[in-house]
Amino acid sequence: MLERNSAGGKRFRPRMVFTAYDALGGDDDDAVAGVGAAFELLHTALIVHDDVIDRDFSRRGIPNVSGSYRDTATTAGLSTPAAEHRGMSAAVIAGDLALTGASRLLMQVRCGGGVQARLLDILDEAIFVSAGGEMVDVELSLSPEVPTVDEILDMERAKTAVYSFEAPLQAGAVLAGAPEAVVQAVGEFGREVGVAYQVVDDLLGVFGTEESTGKTTLGDLREGKRTVLIAHAATTDEWFAIQPFIGKADLSVDEAAHVRARLESCGARSFAESLVEQHARRALDVLDGPEVTDTLRAALSPLVATVLERVR
Amino acid sequence: MLERNSAGGKRFRPRMVFTAYDALGGDDDDAVAGVGAAFELLHTALIVHDDVIDRDFSRRGIPNVSGSYRDTATTAGLSTPAAEHRGMSAAVIAGDLALTGASRLLMQVRCGGGVQARLLDILDEAIFVSAGGEMVDVELSLSPEVPTVDEILDMERAKTAVYSFEAPLQAGAVLAGAPEAVVQAVGEFGREVGVAYQVVDDLLGVFGTEESTGKTTLGDLREGKRTVLIAHAATTDEWFAIQPFIGKADLSVDEAAHVRARLESCGARSFAESLVEQHARRALDVLDGPEVTDTLRAALSPLVATVLERVR
Structure with a gap:
């Protein structure tokens, strides 16, 4: 189900990694593919858990992990609450596997020890910042006050921009030895x-x-x-x-x-x-x-x- | 909140790591502490997400991550559903941070490259098996059929025994160079x-x-x-x-x-x-x-x- 949910996207984050890497003279296809895949899988993990938090059962009109596991349970005769519980549970677990998979892919990239440590720092920081952004998003959505423009910009940057742009571009540059x-x-x-x-x-x-x-x-x-x-x-x-x-x-x-x-x-x-x-x-x-x-x-x-x- | 939720436990998994490591002649206190802490943090991650799946707001009578975030929201005047949503959201995010933290701690252990790769394999396998066990537990709890004894034993082994006993003992042995x-x-x-x-x-x-x-x-x-x-x-x-x-x-x-x-x-x-x-x-x-x-x-x-x- 994770494979299906990570298929067919724009591969936006790998593209960021590749763009920086290629432009800085990198030529190890396997290594850059591994780094790109790690960021793509991180993206999958974050949207799967974001959907759990938002209690969404579909994304862009297609059943997501929760939705798919809910639907097969409904077909099998479970009540809606039980089926939704199954869907949400599967999505918590699937996101955990994708998150672990992202670190794992990065650890398997063949590159120098110093480069790898730096790549892992970038990924780790991206996860940490994204988690903070997600939490701020939850808080803002629950608050009766309308946030300021700066609060919105900070939240959006943390929740999405860092792991989608800043981190993959930096990872590409680091891998290229810039x-x-x-x-x-x-x-x-x-x-x-x-x-x-x-x-x-x-x-x-x-x-x-x-x-x-x-x-x-x-x-x-x-x-x-x-x-x-x-x-x-x-x-x-x-x-x-x-x-x-x-x-x-x-x-x-x-x-x-x-x-x-x-x-x-x-x-x-x-x-x-x-x-x-x-x-x-x-x-x-x-x-x-x-x-x-x-x-x-x-x-x-x-x-x-x-x-x-x-x-x- | 994660720190509070991982404090005061029995430190059972670190004890497994230490027991094997010490008995096999290991004497690097920093390294074994890092491996032990990684398994403890994995335990924290898994119970935090297990509580999300079970929709539990307390563990052993004390508010867990969800419960703590729910309670401060209730005190601040949020409705119960909104407060519970805040609690569950925080727990999804906190579990993600703990899970990432576990891998991270293991990566920072100073030991030979081959040993570290093996340790990461053990942790990864433990996460994978635990995720499978958690999913089977969800499925068994939703099924109207009573499972067989073997199904229960397989589920319990996968959900808890591997990451609590088998994996930390093996990690201690690997770190000791057994x-x-x-x-x-x-x-x-x-x-x-x-x-x-x-x-x-x-x-x-x-x-x-x-x-x-x-x-x-x-x-x-x-x-x-x-x-x-x-x-x-x-x-x-x-x-x-x-x-x-x-x-x-x-x-x-x-x-x-x-x-x-x-x-x-x-x-x-x-x-x-x-x-x-x-x-x-x-x-x-x-x-x-x-x-x-x-x-x-x-x-x-x-x-x-x-x-x-x-x-x-």
Whole structure:
């Protein structure tokens, strides 16, 4: 089930590892594949447990681990609560196996002892930061207060951006034997792109199209997801007209259209878009540093364009 | 919270590591402490996630991770469902950190590369087997059928005995540089003692005293826990008089006394006791093998006595 749940994704994190590694002259296909696979499996572990925490039984319309184990139990005649319990239990266990698998894959990469220790540090730090981000996300979602934009950005960075961008890019650089200044620069680049990416996600969750995102654009509003849009809107005079619809489980298409219009008129949409531009700009600035070679710059700058294109 | 939840236990798994290591001539205090701590933290990770799966908010009468996070949320004014959700979420995350921490501790042990690879294999295998045992436990608890004694023994061995006995004893032997035959013998010994220990747990869960076990002796019966006692009783003519009370959430003290009497008269108690004796005997037989030195035998045989004393 884990294999099925980790199949067919965008392989986004391995791509980060490969991009940095290739651009920095790495040529050990087996080693870089191992590091890439470790980050992919970490991603699987984190989304499987995230779904447990959110009590979700599907992801992008397809049954996830919990959903699959729930469904076979339901078919076998179990009651819904018992079947859901089976699903959630299987997902706790599956996430544990994926998490262990991620460390395990990294330990099996053939490289120098110093490089391996450094890679394990990066993975470990990514897990630690992601765990913190996940916990903050839980806390923010339970709090009656609307968080500030900075709280949202910190949470999104910790929960997703570090393990998806910063850490895999750094791991690729470390494996390629890059000097410390380059590893730092690549990490800083990843941090900025990662934050831009998360804010784009917030924008697409409300203003995207179902065709492009693969998920309903009512979801974020209906579940009252804490996003940069909401955090900014809450500081404006129009919040009174938005707030009643945030977290409204049966939000209609017309109500959603109203909320979108208000998020535009109050300036939340353009604020979020300017945040994306700002972090994208900072990412590109990092690439202008003296430690960044032309090859590395040429390899990384398209990532910024890719992120920006998602909202344009 | 993790620190609090891993404090004050019996340090049972580190003791297994130390016992084998010391008896086999190991003298690196730092290294053996690291290996022992890794198994203790693995234990913490597994019970924290086991409590998530069982939706338990306390362990031995004290709030566990979920319970602690639930309680501070309740105090802060959250509704019970929201507070419980916060508790469970924190426990999923805390277990992930403990699991990662276990591998991490083992990686930081200073020992030869070959020894370390072997230690990591042992830990990895223990996690994998425990995950399987946990899943089988979930399946057995949801099935309307009463499992067979062998199914129970296999589940208990996988869920608990491997990571509590077999793996830490083997890890101690490997760290001490013991020959492969000794590592195998120590593992086999651990497997037998571990199974004996689990069957003792089943016995104490029904026939123990609250003073000695620290938990109510109604719990196993009320939750309908699948144990060797139940599996054996289900094969006897007296099952019709026992079954109605197994899993009865409001089982009274008198009804429990009736069930205990029936578990004795049907032979389930003596069957379980003979199983304990049989596995304890097999454990001692392993110690009579030619590869087991006098020192090792002298160090390990008291473990068997300790297990047996718990039910005598």
